[in-house]
Amino acid sequence: MSTLSDLLAEHTHLPGGAVDHLQRVVGEWQLLADLSFADFLLWVAQTGAAPMVCVAQCRPTTASTAYSEDEVGSTVTDVDAPQVLRALDEGEVFRDEQTRWYKGVPLRMEAVPVTWRAQVTAVLSRSTNLAQPRFPSPLEIAYLDCADDLCQMICDGTFPMREELTAVHSSPRAGDGFIRLDPAGNVAYSSPNALSAYHRMGLSTDLAGRDLAEVTRSLVSDSFDAQEVASRLRSTLTGDSTLRMEIDARGATVLLRALPLHPRGEPTGAAVLVRDVTEVKRRDRALLSKDATIREIHHRVKNNLQTVAALLRLQGRRTDNEEARHALTESVRRVSSIALVHETLSMSVDEEVNLDEVVDRLVPIMADVSAAGSRVQVRREGGLGVLQAERATPLVMVLAELVQNALEHGFGPDDAGEVVITAKRSARWLDVLVHDNGSGLPEGFSIEHSKRLGLQIARTLVDSELGGSLGLHPASGGGTDAVLRVRLGRRPRLGPDVR
Structure with a gap:
């Protein structure tokens, strides 16, 4: 749409x-x-x-x-x-x-x-x-009068106003609670829901005819918040600003929003929307506690993976067999890749991973374990963006394998060159090109029949976890291009359209 x-x-x-x-x-x-x-x-x-x-x-x-x-x-x-x-x-x-x-x-x-x-x-x-047909109840009359004023302000060009940035992201609806103020700031009408919200804040009387700024100031627990909400309610009456604020009063949390009403430039009061969000805030606090627990788990997993990587590194140094030492070194890199993802998640609140940060931190690790790493430069162009954690881990591992494959098989110990990770992201696809200007692919090479462990791991992750496609081709100007395409959004069923 x-x-x-x-x-x-x-x-x-x-x-x-x-x-x-x-x-x-x-x-x-x-x-x-x-x-x-x-x-x-x-x-x-x-x-x-x-x-x-x-x-x-x-x-x-x-x-x-x-x-x-x-x-x-x-x-x-x-x-x-x-x-x-x-x-x-x-x-x-x-x-x-x-x-x-x-x-x-x-x-x-x-x-x-x-x-x-x-x-x-x-x-x-x-x-x-x-x-x-509708009957002209006090609520309907108050609603329609306010709507008429706001529509006239749209015609005047004074509504909607540019509101100041605020930490409050939600907004009350008319049905949550509605209060109409006269030009002096006194309550001309309050809906039953608005009155119930104020009763939960500790008000024991009616609101009709009372100064809302003063009533609200007397109920708010924090003295600074009390002074601020009263001041901003009065400023709304003059049209100087709007109000959108959460206030706490005697265990209740209420969201207030005030809109100045100035049709044709004449002040007629203000509309105040009230929403009791006490239960919502309680649930938010429970979710924050759960998020903190999940982040702590990611932190501990990261620590455990780093310990495993350190043990593998130590074992590799004590091994005389060159093939075993090489296998342990590659295992260190793979475990470190996963640890970096968990480290990022331990600092995130939404189970999402900034791939650019992870890849930029992973590149030095790959260069350290490569024989050609000291003379081959690895750099990134374009943005990989943010991805859900469940897909970020296999994607980071695939990129690590492709870069490592380029470093290991494209260059000799004394060769100089460059490996470039180029990312292009659209609404539907993430396309990544890993290009090296090394020696190129051997005669008759086929990624489907390759026995290299790194490429086998990459193909398996692309097929089973990412639902994407992967290919290795000779680059037009020499060297090798590894082409990775991953569908974004909901992971599709595997089929011929993703290969």
Whole structure:
């Protein structure tokens, strides 16, 4: 499915700043849809004289949808929806007083121009399903008043605002808890869920008519956080900033988000979203504890593998048989390769490995155990990127075997040369070329019939663990090219398409 950026690039010539603004609008419009009890469609004018096209769609979680089918890619003309074209041309919000029908569903549509730097770049249509009549409860009135203010701010070009970077990555929804503040900062309306969240924080009375900044300050456990949240709530009323903050109060953790409401430049208060995340934080702490345990396991595995490598190295030094010493030396390198992956995982929180860091640390180890290592330079070009741990370990081992094979069989003890690891990564594939300018492949060489242990290990890992393909070919300018292709994402079933 095409993303919003793809569709905007396909249908428009909007500048990057306008595209970023539309991305922010789409990032906020689930809140708008829930507050409006309505569907939102984003319309843009296509390059040329073509009709406007829908590039994004959002359905409410608080009401029945107005559009049962996906509208992305559909178009409208002046006849289909004249208010959408008027909003684009005149830069004003237009409401359709007549009922429209969509596949047997009665709709009321409103067109909201999206303004960026005093220019209308798109239009939002807000469509309400009239098949199920709604009763004007206090909650619905508060929701709709707030939605109207935010839509007018989109028309004014003042919403969404660029929020400051914050450590809080989630956002409350309207249904989690909603509070409407008047221009003085007093609570004009609080939903039952918002009141329950404040009761869990220790409030024993109602919120109606009270100064929310002062009430929140008195409940927060930490004095510095209490002062900060009160100050930022008051700043929101003046439109100087927004608020997105987690606060702790008497064992409860609550996420607050405050949005200033300044339609047409007139301050009308603020909308505050409240979400009780106490249980979520408890689970997060449990996951952090589990992650720390997993990292400690990786650290201990790394230590054990390094001990095994040291023992093998010691045994190799005490062995008189040259063939046995060579086999032990290669075993040291292979164990060290796996140890490097576990060392990386011991410092990671998401079971992912930065392959570039591991390969760059592995290259000196391979050069040390190679007879030609002192005069052959090994370097990397391009980025291998990040890979899941279960696939990073075999991939690192394959790369180590290919580089070691180039060092060992491409160059003599006194030869000088170069081994280059070139990586190219796309959305679907990771392509790696290990090129050396050494002596090249022997006559009649075939990787399928090669008896070299390193290449046999590499082929086995590529086939069974990576689901990719591997080949060795003479390089055009002399030397050898080892070509590795690995499919990214979910590992496919092995078949002829991966060989």
